[in-house]
Amino acid sequence: MTRLETTGGLIGRTVERVEDAGLLTGRGRYIDDLPVRRDTAHLAILRSPHGHAGISAINTHAARALPGVIAVMTGADVARLTRSMTVGVKANVECWPIARDRVRYVGEPVALVVAENRYVAEDALDLIEVDYETLAAVIDPEKALAADAPVLHPSLGTNLINERAFRYGDPEKAFAAAAHRVSIRIAYPRNSCTPIETYGVIAEYDPGEDAYDVTANFQGPFSIHAVISRALNVPGNRMRLRTPPDSGGSFGIKQGVFPYVILAAVAARVSARPVKWIEDRLEHLTASVSATNRVTTLEAAVTADGRITALSWDQLEDCGAHLRAPEPATLYRMHGNMTGAYAIENVAIRNRVVLTNKTPTGLNRGFGGPQIYFALERLVHKIGDELLLDPLDVIRRNLVPADAFPYRTATGGLLDSGDYRAALDRATTEGRLDALRRQRDAARAQGRLYGIGYAAVVEPSVSNMGYITTVLTPEERAKAGPKNGAQAVATVAIDPLGSVTVKVASVPQGQGHRTVLAQVVAERLGLAMDKVRVNTELDTERDAWSIASGNYASRFAPAVAGAAALAADRIRARLATIAARQLNVTPDRVDFRAGTLLDRDNPDNAVSFGRVAAASHWAPGTLPEGTDQTIRETVFWTPDELQAPTAADGINSSLCHGFIFDFCGVEIDRKTGQVRIDRYVTMHDCGRILHPGMVDGQVRGGFAQAVGAALYEEYAYGGDGSFLTGTLADYLIPTVMETPEPLILHYETPSPFTPLGAKGVGEGNCMSTPVCIANAVADALGVEDIRLPLSPSRVSEWLYGEERPPSKPLDQTPVATGASGERMLTGSGSAEVTATRESVWAMLLDPNTLKAIIPGAHEVRKVSDTHFRAEVTLGIGPVKGRYRADIRLSDMVEPETVTLSGGTEGALGSGRGTGRVTLTETTTGTRIDYRYEAAIGGKVASVGGRLLDGAARVVIGQFFQALARHAGGGAPPSAAAGFIQRLLHLFGRHR
Amino acid sequence: MKPASFDFLCPETTEEALAALAEGGGEARVIAGGQSLVPMLNMRLARPALLVDIMRLEALRRIETSGDEIVVGAGVRQAELEAWPTLLRDLPLLAAAFPCLGHVQTRARGTVCGSIAHADPSAELPLSLVTLGGAVSLRNRKQKRRVKADDFFVGMMATDLAEGEMIEAVHFPKARHGSGYAFREVGRRHGDFAIVACAAVADDRGLRLGIAGVDDRPRVFPLPALDDDQFDDTINDIAWSLNARDDIHASARYRRELVRSLGRETLKEASRCRA
Amino acid sequence: MPRMNAARKHPVDFTLNGRTVRAEAENRMLLSDLLRHEIGLTGTHVGCEHGVCGACTVQIDGRPARACLTLAQQVRGGDVRTVEALSRDPAELSPLQAAFRRHHGLQCGFCTPGILMSLDVLLRERPDAGREDIREHLSGHLCRCTGYATIVEAALAAAEEQRKEEKPNV
Missing domain, CATH: 3.30.390.50 (CO dehydrogenase flavoprotein, C-terminal domain)
Structure with missing residues (x-):
């Protein structure tokens, strides 16, 4: 397509944002700020404390009886009024927004309460009793494939929900002919770009029309509107979805609000009141949405001089507990650019999607890019290492050459424009790579740990709505009908006073769309920016929109701004025709400048824009014959380049492909393992730049999130499915202190496929930066198996040699712990008592003794000879909770050994544990030896992990101390105290 | 994430506060700056029946020099001690610790004694108090007692504070010349x-x-x-x-x-x- | 003062943005909820309700403080200032606000009011504040959009401007 020429000089300038005055004075209108009807009630959600459990009963009586409570609903109640949400692959599986008979991740909704206010709604949550039968959980995607792995969805019979293999070119031949085969295996962790504003929904239901009206801080894509309507069992025109004027950030995450749109809509229907739900931060971290974690094995066929001739990808994608729309899109968004910035003709891909007991995944800035580039760019570095080549030379040798654009990739992508080598060369020169290399040499000469990393990536933007159908086989696709395109929608309207309003379906979350659209349209119409007003709210009942509408896949500048320019140009052409008659010139001589329409050759011959523009309203009869109205023009724009997948599975998954080349220098502190980013250079070719300040803002923001992903952020799970990073004190978002400033460079090659020549820029650093930092760390330490985030503790494993043992054996049993982050506690101890084995044995079987020795027990009831039920209050410091506990005895060998198994359930979470008790006769009585394993889940595990380890140990310790006391012995010897006493004695000093 | 409900008392005398704490037993808690307690209230990890706000008790809002000790009352905010003119001379360890302690915004409200009472095993103020060999003054309706810092902290968020007791002040030994x-x-x-x-x-x-x-x-x-x-x-x-x-x-x-x-x-x- | 019953609302009198207000709140109501939902000043935002993100930062008795970690009852008789008080005329930005606009110190704007309230105290109390002071104050706030650099630049520019205004002849 031919690019639009521009004249007014507004596009490309860093103008002040029209959004800012309101936002800076506290006058933003975010979802929680909007006025609501006076009778609006508030929704709170009871969530699963278990990673995997059956629900045997839910008792809501007490919650319903609480004053102020309007309605309480369970999964069964919701299911009666809805249908399962659409799943994007062919699989015998349902996907509900609330658990029905089984919970599959910590945080999964279990019950809904609607009450007069949020405080009361949360009071009611505390009163709901749920009986869970815990099931074994599976967290690791590879273990989820094992034959004996717990299966999340019995109807599916397996956790492998989709598998496809692809072959492009002749990869087998290329591998057979290769001088070298280099492979790498990576595991990309779970993280999220976590906006500071959480989800929010305000829902109403009109029973007279069987119609829902929902306002949510949803970000698109509006293909999800179809999923919501279907789930609510209404046609699309009875599901009105609106967005608030302002949104507090999204980065993809707010696509994931849609299951809550369904829940709030049902809650409004059941309670016959408007219902408002604002997600809290614990809910957000635990259960909103996460990027996918992925295990990838990538192998390259490489010539002797470092040319890559083939790639073989094996990707295992973990989408969490449910495959929620549009997943498995994360795995397919990059399908057209699986060869990155490189010209590689042969590709084999095996894609598998697995379900595990974790939060379902969804959109997240970079969407699929961080995962593939982490593998690809780590591999390129490794090729350099193995072939003794500079990794930068490997990159350079393989880049798509400048004369090849538009370049069709092996997998079907069409790289629109670029000069990758020139951009790379400019980056190394202007970014002073030579100086950085000297710095590395100097640092290493001093024995410091310093490394340099590189990353070259293409940043896809404007998604082809058909790419996700690549997950279907060609036969399945043929049956379902082709899907493709990327409809962008923009409306330019003129009111009776001749002022201009722009309306787009772009749903910004802080990116300044209103400013850029004012720039673009004002420039096209020869107006000052403040003469154009832009509205970016979306109302599906009133506005022009389509499935691709929304704010994702970096589509604003290339697609939406372009559509607005096209709409302005259509109006412009008509205004020129009208003005031409008034000016008595031909339309092609009419120019638009400074609020007037004038004769290009005789500027004095002019008429005001407002006068011409308003003619359609006031005097339509005066318009020249054949001139359509100038009141409102809506443009639907979809690029021809975005076609459905071919029969051979070729897919141009995105319209535009920006280029990024990053390099950085990092230094690692030998003692603390802390990674310091010394220098970071990022070169971007995002096509034509519409607003340099905003482009740099996108780069810096993405970079900061990528620093988080590289060094700090991870959604961590325990082996039992417990969620371990439920607060912002555990999920670590970088502050200003942890965020260095990158040097940002630009190289502009306009896209030939977009109206303004712009490409997307918002997501690139989320793709390039994590691996660039990882490569630098690998370079500094000479290690290969880099796992993110590179926490100091993790890095230190490469730094510290064998640990210095204590000078004498510890007379305490060190507490054994599982892999870092496992919420399993194990420990052991012993106590000497004067009672005989037989009497200790009898105590263990006596409810009265148990009541005395179980910490916090109010009541112990004997259910059977080997089963006791207790009500206990457990607490540490200010944290106290009441729990129901079940204790069972098994493997009994009277009076020698017995196994105590227990489980507790309460508002703060749940615990279960097993203790093996051995009684040994001694000269003075009995020695009680115990070993235990305990696991704790639920809220306390998510928000107070540190606290919890201590609490569990205290409680278990108290139990056996009490048992020992009861049986006539002292407390178990405190090993630590003994050690300190000896130490003090050693130096003969006292404090 | 909203607190469960509780009664609230804003006493005008220490005696009134102590009487309420005695009556409330284990279900009553002191609130001072709230920077440790309110997150636990919001998460409903803590669910006291009564909160006793001590920030209006003028007697507790003082920093005093007493012999070779600096005595910091229970109502003294962290920022107030941080800005105390002779901090660097008298408590150089604390002067060095403050920049690590949370953020400007939490130090503005949080109290010194509140951090001591919270007894987080990673926290800077309990560490400083223990290292300097300081002490904690506790008081209930009937008596006062003074506990050595090392005896006060007994475990993860667990202290020697008994039901009905409150911290009246903490005692930091003054820096000695040549230390x-x-x-x-x-x-x-x-x-x-x-x-x-x-x-x-x-x-x-x-x-x-x-x-x-x-x-x-x-x-x-x-x-x-x-x-x-x-x-x-x-x-x-x-x-x-x-x-x-x-x-x-x-x-x-x-x-x-x-x-x-x-x-x-x-x-x-x-x-x-x-x- | 008698013990205030959990089940009822109780009056809270305080000064808000220079005016005396009387609101009603249950004991457990957070200051952030009182400001936003009882009084209707929605410029103070809520991001985490556990004191980490800083979005709800207001000024209490002249100091920056987390509104989500403050019970409404704790500000009785106190002086609270929110972002709505920063510019006298809503159409005219304060020098700090104007610097944020000029330097693109915000994108979605959700964390911005809290940041402004912290920096406002800093610049008032420490007209000589430099980059490190600004970073120190800013470290109590999370921003997910900007990567912070433009916020620091905006604050430095505002400090510089303020110094010029105070010494017009220098």
């Missing part, structure tokens, strides 16, 4: 709770090293001189003795290594300050 103090910590981010924090004192009685973030309470140990043959063995044995654990932020091994390296550096700095 050196140093504070260092390693955390994941600026302002986070420390993975390991070290506080060191070098004076005529030798070297002492306080360590937080490893055991379930802050601990303090005497050490031989840095150039003593036994130093390495001693600090290594201390590292092993602390019962370090793995969590999502750091491994037990990492914590032990930091005790060794950060401990040494902190002691070195304190010795340098002394000289």
Whole structure:
């Protein structure tokens, strides 16, 4: 397509944002700020404390009886009024927004309460009793494939929900002919770009029309509107979805609000009141949405001089507990650019999607890019290492050459424009790579740990709505009908006073769309920016929109701004025709400048824009014959380049492909393992730049999130499915202190496929930066198996040699712990008592003794000879909770050994544990030896992990101390105290 | 994430506060700055039946010098002590610790004694108090008592504070001439709770090293001189003795290594300050 | 003062943005909820309700403080200032606000009011504040959009401007 020429000089300038005055004075209108009807009630959600459990009963009586409570609903109640949400692959599986008979991740909704206010709604949550039968959980995607792995969805019979293999070119031949085969295996962790504003929904239901009206801080894509309507069992025109004027950030995450749109809509229907739900931060971290974690094995066929001739990808994608729309899109968004910035003709891909007991995944800035580039760019570095080549030379040798654009990739992508080598060369020169290399040499000469990393990536933007159908086989696709395109929608309207309003379906979350659209349209119409007003709210009942509408896949500048320019140009052409008659010139001589329409050759011959523009309203009869109205023009724009997948599975998954080349220098502190980013250079070719300040803002923001992903952020799970990073004190978002400033460079090659020549820029650093930092760390330490985030503790494993043992054996049993982050506690101890084995044995079987020795027990009831039920209050410091506990005895060998198994359930979470008790006769009585394993889940595990380890140990310790006391012995010897006493004695000093 | 309901009392005298605490037993809690307690209320981890707001009790809002101690009342905010004109002279260890302690915005409201009462095993103020050999004044309706800091902290967020008691003040021994103090910590981010924090004192009685973030309470140990043959063995044995654990932020091994390296550096700095 | 019953609302009198107000709140109501939902000043935002993100930062008795970690009852008789008080005329930005606009110190704007309230105290109390002071104050706030650099630049520019205004002849 031919690019639009521009004249007014507004596009490309860093103008002040029209959004800012309101936002800076506290006058933003975010979802929680909007006025609501006076009778609006508030929704709170009871969530699963278990990673995997059956629900045997839910008792809501007490919650319903609480004053102020309007309605309480369970999964069964919701299911009666809805249908399962659409799943994007062919699989015998349902996907509900609330658990029905089984919970599959910590945080999964279990019950809904609607009450007069949020405080009361949360009071009611505390009163709901749920009986869970815990099931074994599976967290690791590879273990989820094992034959004996717990299966999340019995109807599916397996956790492998989709598998496809692809072959492009002749990869087998290329591998057979290769001088070298280099492979790498990576595991990309779970993280999220976590906006500071959480989800929010305000829902109403009109029973007279069987119609829902929902306002949510949803970000698109509006293909999800179809999923919501279907789930609510209404046609699309009875599901009105609106967005608030302002949104507090999204980065993809707010696509994931849609299951809550369904829940709030049902809650409004059941309670016959408007219902408002604002997600809290614990809910957000635990259960909103996460990027996918992925295990990838990538192998390259490489010539002797470092040319890559083939790639073989094996990707295992973990989408969490449910495959929620549009997943498995994360795995397919990059399908057209699986060869990155490189010209590689042969590709084999095996894609598998697995379900595990974790939060379902969804959109997240970079969407699929961080995962593939982490593998690809780590591999390129490794090729350099193995072939003794500079990794930068490997990159350079393989880049798509400048004369090849538009370049069709092996997998079907069409790289629109670029000069990758020139951009790379400019980056190394202007970014002073030579100086950085000297710095590395100097640092290493001093024995410091310093490394340099590189990353070259293409940043896809404007998604082809058909790419996700690549997950279907060609036969399945043929049956379902082709899907493709990327409809962008923009409306330019003129009111009776001749002022201009722009309306787009772009749903910004802080990116300044209103400013850029004012720039673009004002420039096209020869107006000052403040003469154009832009509205970016979306109302599906009133506005022009389509499935691709929304704010994702970096589509604003290339697609939406372009559509607005096209709409302005259509109006412009008509205004020129009208003005031409008034000016008595031909339309092609009419120019638009400074609020007037004038004769290009005789500027004095002019008429005001407002006068011409308003003619359609006031005097339509005066318009020249054949001139359509100038009141409102809506443009639907979809690029021809975005076609459905071919029969051979070729897919141009995105319209535009920006280029990024990053390099950085990092230094690692030998003692603390802390990674310091010394220098970071990022070169971007995002096509034509519409607003340099905003482009740099996108780069810096993405970079900061990528620093988080590289060094700090991870959604961590325990082996039992417990969620371990439920607060912002555990999920670590970088502050200003942890965020260095990158040097940002630009190289502009306009896209030939977009109206303004712009490409997307918002997501690139989320793709390039994590691996660039990882490569630098690998370079500094000479290690290969880099796992993110590179926490100091993790890095230190490469730094510290064998640990210095204590000078004498510890007379305490060190507490054994599982892999870092496992919420399993194990420990052991012993106590000497004067009672005989037989009497200790009898105590263990006596409810009265148990009541005395179980910490916090109010009541112990004997259910059977080997089963006791207790009500206990457990607490540490200010944290106290009441729990129901079940204790069972098994493997009994009277009076020698017995196994105590227990489980507790309460508002703060749940615990279960097993203790093996051995009684040994001694000269003075009995020695009680115990070993235990305990696991704790639920809220306390998510928000107070540190606290919890201590609490569990205290409680278990108290139990056996009490048992020992009861049986006539002292407390178990405190090993630590003994050690300190000896130490003090050693130096003969006292404090 | 909203607190469960509770009664609220804003007493005008200490006696009134103590009477309410006595009556409330284990279900009553003092609220001062609220920076540790309110997050627990919001998460409903803490569900007291009564909160007693002590911030209007003028008697508790003082920083006083008493003999060789600085006495900080229960109503003194962290920012007030941080801005106290003679802090650097009298409590150089605290002056060094404050920048690590949360953020400007939380120090503005949080109290010194509130942090002591919360007894987080990674927190800077409990560590400083223990390292300096300070004490805590406790009071109930009937009596006052003074507890040595090392005896006050008994475990993870657990203290010697009894039901019906409140902290009236904490006592920090004043810096003595010819003594050196140093504070260092390693955390994941600026302002986070420390993975390991070290506080060191070098004076005529030798070297002492306080360590937080490893055991379930802050601990303090005497050490031989840095150039003593036994130093390495001693600090290594201390590292092993602390019962370090793995969590999502750091491994037990990492914590032990930091005790060794950060401990040494902190002691070195304190010795340098002394000289 | 008698013990205030959990089940009822109780009056809270305080000064808000220079005016005396009387609101009603249950004991457990957070200051952030009182400001936003009882009084209707929605410029103070809520991001985490556990004191980490800083979005709800207001000024209490002249100091920056987390509104989500403050019970409404704790500000009785106190002086609270929110972002709505920063510019006298809503159409005219304060020098700090104007610097944020000029330097693109915000994108979605959700964390911005809290940041402004912290920096406002800093610049008032420490006209000589430099980059490190600004970073120190800013470290109590999370921003997910900007990567912070433009916020620091905006604050430095505002400090510089303020110094010029105070010493017009220098």
